[in-house]
Each structure stands twice: as structure tokens, then as C-alpha cells.
Amino acid sequence: MTGVGKFLAIWNRLAKSSCPRCSSCPVEDHLHVPRCSAPTAAAEWSKRHLAFRTWMQTQQTAPEIEAFLFDYLKTVRQPSLGVPTVRAWSRHPHLFRSAISSQATLGAQGLLEGLVSPNWRHLQALHFSYIGSKKSANLWASRLIQQLIRIGHYMWKDRNRLAHSEDSSWYTARKREIDIGIREQFAMGLMDIPPHSQYLFRDSRDTVLNKSLKDCQHWLRLVSRERAINRRSLARQRQMIFDLARPANPTSTRTTGASP
Template sequence: MAPSASAEWDRRTATLDQWLDAQVADPAIKHAILHLLQGVRDPSLPSSRVVPLHLCSAFLSQQCIGYQGLLEGRLSVQWAALQEQYLQSRGSQRSPTLWVFRLLHQLILLGFHMWEHRNSVQHSEDNVQLLRERSQLVNGGIHSQFDMGPTNLPKVVHSMLAVKRRTVLNKPLVDREEWLKLVRMERTAYRRALAPQRRILHRFFHPALAP
């Protein structure tokens, strides 16, 4: 995971840890679930050796389903029975079935939030790349205008090319785009204005041969 994704994951799993405590989850089950979730980041991490013997079957069953399955709400049916045993040992009247449904919801939310975070990061990175490409394109256009010089530009616009090239290149992107747009428009307009004169001169110096 990228650093930002890793930090977001740690924050979300810490929230799940607190939620499990609030829902009176068997501490051993909580530890097992959180340990299994580490497999989403690194499949080599989870090991049944770190859980009590009575949880090994459920742990291995969940591994068979897959670590990613946790974020899709696919839980081993064995967890409900184990949570029920824990609640009975405490004399609690809480419903293990309801506990499982709520846990499924929390796990799906965890997966959704991570997917949403990844998309937001990707969108941000895409925007940075687009801005970089825009900047490179505009800078290339600015270099071209300076290389062409004031030729085919009205005198009132010559001052835009009288400054140092670096001065223009150091301007914010929006200002550079406006500068380039204006110079291009003026150069195009000037060429069009001169076109009729050039055609007249061309006909004068290159008269058509008489039939």
C-alpha cells in the first residue's frame, strides 16, 4: 500500500477495533479478525499459531474464503457460534446473529472506505499529471513564440516579446495560457490582415500568362 493508504488503513482498522469492543466481541475473536485483516495488505502475515486452539477451525475457514472476502462481507459461519459461546459465558442476552450482521456491515464499510480513499488519491494524482502536461504544452508554445520573434505581429504586441523569456515561463499556468493565447491570436490576425496585400503583390510580380 502507498503511505497514505497505509495510514488510512490503520485508522480504519483502529476504528473497527473500538467498534468490536463496544459490541462486546470475544477478545480472542476480535484479535483473530484483526489479524486476518492484515492479510489484505500482506497475505503472508496471518498465522493460525497466534490464535487460541478453539478458534483455529474458524480462522482456517476464513483463510479459505480469502482475506479480501472479509471486506466483501463473506464471513465463516463458525464465528457466530463462537461469539454465542462467549456471550453465554458472560450471561449476556445479546444476539450473536445480530452481532454477525453488524460485523458484516462494518467490514463492508471498511472495504468501501478504502476503495473510496484509493479513488480520491488516484484522482488527485491524475489531476497533478494533467496540470504537468498542460504546463509542458504551454511552455512549448511560449518557446515557439519567442523563437519566431515579433515577425507577423502588430507593433502594439511587440512588448509582449520584449521581456525575458524566463519572466513569462515563471508566471502561473493560467497567466501563461492567457499570454500564449493572446500572442497566437494577434499573430494569426496579423497574417490574415496581410494576406490580401500579399495576393496583390503576388499577382503583380507573377502575372498570369495570356492565353
């Protein structure tokens, strides 16, 4: 997963990598996104968690599978709950226990990444057969994975919605940092900027500063990169000129006829 705060911070070293939704996470990574404690994140999770159960019901999911997956998903945000003690009755207790055991190995985070035990599909096939349904368990399993991955996607969208809202304190703080970088680049001027990239300075400083955060980040990333590349190139050229101009080292000259 790219774009999460930790990676943004690595890319441009100017970014604030804390979570845009809460203040409790100094370094945001992909594991934090579905676990964020912010009210909007909690509300989004609750909504998606319930929608997942509704989806399982509409797809005639075996009751014991529905009970387990719904409860196990809770542990993403409440790990202290542990693997649920399943009270749901199953016509295939051995297979059900195997499915729980293998899903516990894959972990609750695995669910959000589409890592589900193949035993669920076997159990669901037996359930379809029992209720006389002609539905495909393979298709059911494929859609189950899609639904689970979609939960993580919705959590990510909620995070981005807040991060890109100009009203959020995170947006304001981040824009301030990027603006400092832009001012520094204008202060340095066109020196070290190769001719083919000087168009980036065609707009005035204030015009660039008034662009959106996304556009400002893009501008700063381009200019920083071009300046760094050109500086390295000029340093190499200076070193070559210096090496050519330097007199040959007399100690490296081979002497002849001086046997001990």
C-alpha cells in the same frame, strides 16, 4: 466493482489505468485499492484497522475472535504473515479451530467482501451466553460484516479523494489525455455527428476544455459514442446502396436445357 482504473481504461481507451495514489501499480484493480503502498493508503488502512478492533471491543466480541480477525486482517496488506498462529485461549477450542480453518479458506480478501465463516456467529453466541448478555449473535454477525465491508469502502474513498484532487499528478496526466481527445473531436468537427447530438458542440472548444475532468470525460464519451454509432450507420447505408446498384452476378443466373 466498477470505476477502477482497469475498467475506466476499457471504457474509453484514453484513460490512464495506473493507480492515482502510487506509481508502483501499472494496472489498478479492486485488489490493489486496499493494498496500495501510498502513504495516504497506509494511513487510512491503519486508521480503519484500529477502528475495527475498537468496534469489536465495544460489541463485547469474544476475545479470541477479536484477536484472530484483527491479526488476519493484517495479511491483506502483508500476505507473508500468513494465517495467524492464534495464541488466544478459547472455551471452545474445537469450534474456534473450525472457524479459523473455514475463514482461511475464504481468505483475508473475503473479509473485506463480507465473506465470514458462520462459525464466528456460533462462537459469539456461546460467548454472549457465557457473559450473561442478551445480545443477538445474528445481529452481531450482520454488523461485523458491515464493518468489514466498510473498511474497503473507506479505502476506495481515500483513493477517489486523491484521484479527483486537481493537485495530484494523476489528475493532471489524465486531464491532459482527455484534453487531447477533446481537441481531436473538435478538429473532426460536426461531420459524422447526428443532428440530435450536435448540441454537444454548442460550447467552444476552450469552454469544454475548461470544464472539470469528470465533465470532460462525460463530454468525450458522449461525442465518441455518437460519432461511432453514426459512422456505423452510414457505412451500413452505403453498403446497402452499393448492393442495390451492383449488377446481378451472371454466374448465379440459372440456365435451362443444358443437360450433359
